[in-house]
Amino acid sequence: DSGVTQTPKHLITATGQRVTLRCSPRSGDLSVYWYQQSLDQGLQFLIQYYNGEERAKGNILERFSAQQFPDLHSELNLSSLELGDSALYFCASSVGLAENTGELFFGEGSRLTVL
Amino acid sequence: SQQGEEDPQALSIQEGENATMNCSYKTSINNLQWYRQNSGRGLVHLILIRSNEREKHSGRLRVTLDTSKKSSSLLITASRAADTASYFCATVNYGGSQGNLIFGKGTKLSVKP
Numbered sequence: 575d576s577g578v579t580q581t582p583k584h585l586i587t588a589t590g591q592r593v594t595l596r597c598s599p600r601s602g603d604l605s606v607y608w609y610q611q612s613l614d615q616g617l618q619f620l621i622q623y624y625n626g627e628e629r630a631k632g633n634i635l636e637r638f639s640a641q642q643f644p645d646l647h648s649e650l651n652l653s654s655l656e657l658g659d660s661a662l663y664f665c666a667s668s669v670g671l672a673e674n675t676g677e678l679f680f681g682e683g684s685r686l687t688v689l
Numbered sequence: 690s691q692q693g694e695e696d697p698q699a700l701s702i703q704e705g706e707n708a709t710m711n712c713s714y715k716t717s718i719n720n721l722q723w724y725r726q727n728s729g730r731g732l733v734h735l736i737l738i739r740s741n742e743r744e745k746h747s748g749r750l751r752v753t754l755d756t757s758k759k760s761s762s763l764l765i766t767a768s769r770a771a772d773t774a775s776y777f778c779a780t781v782n783y784g785g786s787q788g789n790l791i792f793g794k795g796t797k798l799s800v801k802p
Contacts, residue, residue, distance in 0.1 A: 576731060607790070616794035617732075617777065630789040664731060676720055678790060680731035 577601065580665050580681035588689055592653040595684045599646055599667030605629070606648040607668075607678060608640055612661040623648055624671060655688045662686075693721070693778040693793035701799040708765040710796040712778030713758075721754055721761050722779045726795070732777065735763075770802045 577600035587593055599606050608620040610633075619632035623642035634640075637655075642648045652659060662685050666678040696711045714721070720739045724732040738745045738754045738761065745752045751764040765772055775795040 576733070578731070609792075617792040619789050619791055622789050632789060632791075662729070666732075676722060676737045677734040678732075680724075680733070682731045683729075685729075 576679040576681065578665060578667050578679050578681035580663075580684050582684055583682065584685050584687075586687045586689065587655060589655055589657060591655050591688075592651065593655065593686065595650040595652070595663050595665075595686075597648045597650070597665030597667075597681060599648070599665075600679050603667035603669050603679070604646065605668045605671060606642055606646070607666040608634075608648070608650050609664040609666065610661045611664060611683070612658075617664075620650070629671070652686070655686075657688050660686055660688045693780050693791065695776070695778055695793045695796040697796060698794070699797045699799070701801065702768055704768060704770055704800055704802050706768055706800075708768050708772070708798055708800070710763045710776050710798070712761045712763070712793060714761075714778070714780050715759065716780075718756075718780045720781070721752075722790070723750075723752060723761075723763050724777045724779060724792070726775045726777065728774070732792075735776075765798075768798075768800045770800050772798060773800045774798060 579598040581596045604625045607622045610618045620634040622630040640650045662683045664683045666680045693712045693714045722737045723735045726732045736747045749766045754761045775797045777792045777795045779792045
């Protein structure tokens with residue numbers, strides 16, 4: 575158990591809908607990262623937050639948004655869903671910043687299926 | 690964009706054999722990390738090697754780093770069926786103003802009993 579909690583574990587929805595994925599980082603971790611994993615694209619970095627502030631942005635679509643709340647939990651919002659958004663979405667956390675602290679702790683992921 | 694690229698994409702071996710996976714990357718790094726992912730599960734950190742280190746061991750894992758060739762290898766000795774998983778290398782990407790951890794596409798290891 576990594577200590578990172580993601581909900582929901584599975585989600586099935588229709589095209590055009592909006593969903594929210596939630597992540598609770600390990601106790602004491604200030605950084606939260608979101609990754610998307612699909613069969614054809616591998617593990618893609620989406621966005622990183624550090625202590626409530628957006629820190630780095632990767633291949634995140636404009637239809638997607640995220641935030642980190644004062645209690646350090648984070649939410650990833652996916653809107654106007656398309657079939658291609660079907661993927662595993664991972665949240666990870668670390669004490670500090672990736673370039674300094676290294677190890678990321680991953681949750682078990684939220685599997686999104688868009689029909 | 691991918692920073693690390695693992696090779697081979699898939700590897701099938703018998704229990705007891707050694708498994709070697711390679712990773713190549715493009716830009717300068719502070720450290721390189723290896724992660725493991727069981728099918729459909731979250732990634733688990735295995736080992737981190739810093740840019741000033743050439744080799745590191747952890748149990749049955751041995752990681753090497755050659756910064757001149759921008760490559761790393763992960764060796765799993767005396768493999769077990771439980772080692773069946775995908776293995777990813779990851780480096781910090783300094784594209785843009787901040788660093789973030791970028792993963793390769795992974796090597797899928799299958800260890801047959």
